Amino acid sequence: MNVSIVGTGYVGLVAAACFAEMGNQVTCIDVNPTIVEQLNQGRIHIFEPGLEPLVERNRQEGRLTFTTDLAQGMADALFVFNCVGTPPNGDGSCDLRYVDQVAEAIGQTMEDYKIIVNKSTVPVGTADRVRGIIQEQLDKRQCRIEFDVVSNPEFLKEGDAVNDFLKPDRVIVGTDNVRTAKLLETLYGPFARSRDKMIVMGIRSAEMTKYAANSMLATKISFINEIANLCEKVGADIKDVRVGIGSDRRIGYHFIYPGVGYGGSCFPKDVKALIHTAREHGMTPELALSVDRVNQHQKQVLAEKIKTHFSPTPLTDKVLAIWGLAFKANTDDIRESAALDTIETLTALGMRIRAFDPVAGDNARTALAENPLVEIGQDQYSILQNADALAVLTDWNQFRNPDFARIKKQLNNPLIFDGRNLYSATMLSGFGFTYHAIGRPPIINPTQQTKEI
Numbered sequence: 001m002n003v004s005i006v007g008t009g010y011v012g013l014v015a016a017a018c019f020a021e022m023g024n025q026v027t028c029i030d031v032n033p034t035i036v037e038q039l040n041q042g043r044i045h046i047f048e049p050g051l052e053p054l055v056e057r058n059r060q061e062g063r064l065t066f067t068t069d070l071a072q073g074m075a076d077a078l079f080v081f082n083c084v085g086t087p088p089n090g091d092g093s094c095d096l097r098y099v100d101q102v103a104e105a106i107g108q109t110m111e112d113y114k115i116i117v118n119k120s121t122v123p124v125g126t127a128d129r130v131r132g133i134i135q136e137q138l139d140k141r142q143c144r145i146e147f148d149v150v151s152n153p154e155f156l157k158e159g160d161a162v163n164d165f166l167k168p169d170r171v172i173v174g175t176d177n178v179r180t181a182k183l184l185e186t187l188y189g190p191f192a193r194s195r196d197k198m199i200v201m202g203i204r205s206a207e208m209t210k211y212a213a214n215s216m217l218a219t220k221i222s223f224i225n226e227i228a229n230l231c232e233k234v235g236a237d238i239k240d241v242r243v244g245i246g247s248d249r250r251i252g253y254h255f256i257y258p259g260v261g262y263g264g265s266c267f268p269k270d271v272k273a274l275i276h277t278a279r280e281h282g283m284t285p286e287l288a289l290s291v292d293r294v295n296q297h298q299k300q301v302l303a304e305k306i307k308t309h310f311s312p313t314p315l316t317d318k319v320l321a322i323w324g325l326a327f328k329a330n331t332d333d334i335r336e337s338a339a340l341d342t343i344e345t346l347t348a349l350g351m352r353i354r355a356f357d358p359v360a361g362d363n364a365r366t367a368l369a370e371n372p373l374v375e376i377g378q379d380q381y382s383i384l385q386n387a388d389a390l391a392v393l394t395d396w397n398q399f400r401n402p403d404f405a406r407i408k409k410q411l412n413n414p415l416i417f418d419g420r421n422l423y424s425a426t427m428l429s430g431f432g433f434t435y436h437a438i439g440r441p442p443i444i445n446p447t448q449q450t451k452e453i
C-alpha cells in the first residue's frame with residue numbers, strides 16, 4: 001500500500017521504517033531540511049536501537065524515501081499519517097500548531113481521496129478539528145475531494161520502539177467508517193499475525209484511550225514512588241515491597257519501579273493535557289493532579305538527599321559526578337529528564353557537575369550550554385576523578401554492574417546516590433561505600449574517609 005508519514009521523529013521514522021519493512025511504499029515528509037538531507041544519505045538523527053539498519057535496508061531497496069515537499073510526498077498515498085510533535089503549552093494544554101499546519105497544507109494540496117491518520121497524541125476532538133481545517137482549505141480551492149480523518153494513537157516507547165511497533169499489544173483505530181477500518185486492518189495485518197490486534201472504536205474514544213493509557217502508567221509510577229518515600233520513613237525496603245505487591249497478578253510487576261520520577265516527552269505532558277481537558281469540561285481531576293504533583297516532587301528527591309548529606313557544608317565546594325542524562329535507558333532523548341532537574345537544583349546551589357551518558361551527551365551538552373557549572377565527559381570512569389560523590393540518574397545497562405573498586409579509587413568520598421536502585425548491599429559489600437537509594441534503607445559507612453588528595 002502507499003503510505004505517507006508526516007513528521008519523521010521518534011514515532012514517524014519508526015512507523016515509516018516498519019511499514020516499509022512489510023512491503024509498503026512509504027514516503028516521509030519533514031519540514032526540517034537537515035533531517036531530510038541526513039536521512040537521504042542514510043544517516044538517522046535519533047538514537048533508537050534497531051532503527052538504523054531497518055531504515056537503511058528499506059531506503060536502499062527503494063521502499064522508503066524522504067522529502068520536505070508535502071504535496072509531492074503524499075501525491076500517491078492512500079494513507080497520510082500525521083506524526084508531528086504536540087508539545088505542551090505553558091498552561092499544560094496541548095500545542096496543536098504543527099498538527100494544524102499539516103492539516104492546512106494537506107487541504108491546500110491534496111488532489112484525490114486520502115485517509116488522514118492522526119497518530120500524534122492529540123486531545124479529544126482533534127480529528128474533528130483536522131477535518132474542519134482540511135475542508136476549509138478545500139472549500140477555498142472550490143474542490144470537492146472526499147477524505148477521512150481517523151485516530152490511530154501510537155503506544156511505542158522509546159528505546160524499544162521498533163519492537164513495540166512490529167509487535168504491538170493492540171492497534172487502536174478510531175473511526176465510524178467501516179471501509180476505512182478495513183483498509184487500516186489490511187495495512188496493520190502483518191503486525192498482527194498471532195492474534196487480532198485491531199480495536200476499532202469511535203474517534204473520541206480512541207483519542208481518549210491514549211491519554212488514559214499514559215495517565216494510568218504514570219499513576220502506577222507516582223504510586224510506587226510515594227510508597228517508596230514512605231518506606232524510607234518507616235524502615236521498609238521498596239525492593240521487597242515491589243515484589244510483594246507485583247506478585248499479585250491484578251497488580252503486576254510492570255511500571256512499578258521506583259526512581260527519580262517519570263520523564264520523557266510523553267507522560268509529563270500527557271498527564272498535564274488530561275488535567276487541562278478535564279478542567280475545560282468543569283471537572284477537577286483529583287487523581288491526575290496528584291500524580292503530576294508527586295512526580296514533580298520525586299524529580300527533586302535525589303537532589304534533596306545530596307543536599308541533606310553534605311549539609312551544612314556549602315555545595316559550592318563540591319563536585320558531583322552523574323551517570324545518565326537521558327530520561328530512561330536506550331535513548332538519546334533528554335526531554336523532561338530527571339537528570340536535568342537534579343542538575344538545575346544543585347548548580348543553583350553552586351555545586352559543580354561532571355556528567356556522562358552513553359548516547360545523550362551531545363543533546364545534554366546543547367541543552368546545558370548556558371550552565372558554566374556543568375561539564376559533559378566522554379568516559380564513564382574518568383568523570384569520577386576527584387568528584388565528591390556519584391549520582392546515578394539513568395538505568396543504562398552499563399551502569400548496572402560497574403567496577404566499584406575503580407569508582408572508589410577515583411572519587412574523593414566513597415559515596416553513591418542511586419536514583420534507579422541499581423545496586424544492592426551484596427554488590428557494594430567490602431568497598432566501604434555510603435549508599436543512598438530510593439525507598440531503601442541507606443548503607444552508612446561509619447568509617448567513611450575522605451581520600452587524601
Ligand SMILES: NC(=O)c1ccc[n+]([C@@H]2O[C@H](COP(=O)([O-])OP(=O)(O)OC[C@H]3O[C@@H](n4cnc5c(N)ncnc54)[C@H](O)[C@@H]3O)[C@@H](O)[C@H]2O)c1
Binds near residue numbers: 006265266
Ligand atoms: N516519542 C514517543 O515515544 C512517542 C510515542 C507515542 C506517541 N508519541 C506522540 O507522537 C507525536 C510525535 O512525537 P515524536 O516524539 O516522534 O516527536 P519528534 O519531535 O521526535 O518529531 C516530530 C517531527 O515532526 C516534524 N514536523 C513538525 N512540523 C512539521 C510539519 N508541519 N510538516 C512536517 N514535519 C513537521 C519535526 O521537524 C520533527 O522531526 C507526539 O504527539 C507524541 O506525543 C510519541
Ligand SMILES: O=c1ccn([C@@H]2O[C@H](COP(=O)(O)OP(=O)(O)O[C@H]3O[C@H](CO)[C@@H](O)[C@H](O)[C@H]3O)[C@@H](O)[C@H]2O)c(=O)[nH]1
Binds near residue numbers: 265
Ligand atoms: O516502572 C517504571 C517505568 C518507567 N519509569 C519512568 O517513566 C518514564 C517513561 O518511561 P517509558 O514509558 O518506558 O518511556 P516512553 O518512551 O516515555 O513511553 C511512554 O510514553 C509513550 C508516548 O506516549 C507511550 O507510547 C508509551 O506506551 C509509554 O510507555 C521514564 O522516565 C522511566 O524511567 C519509572 O520511573 N518506573
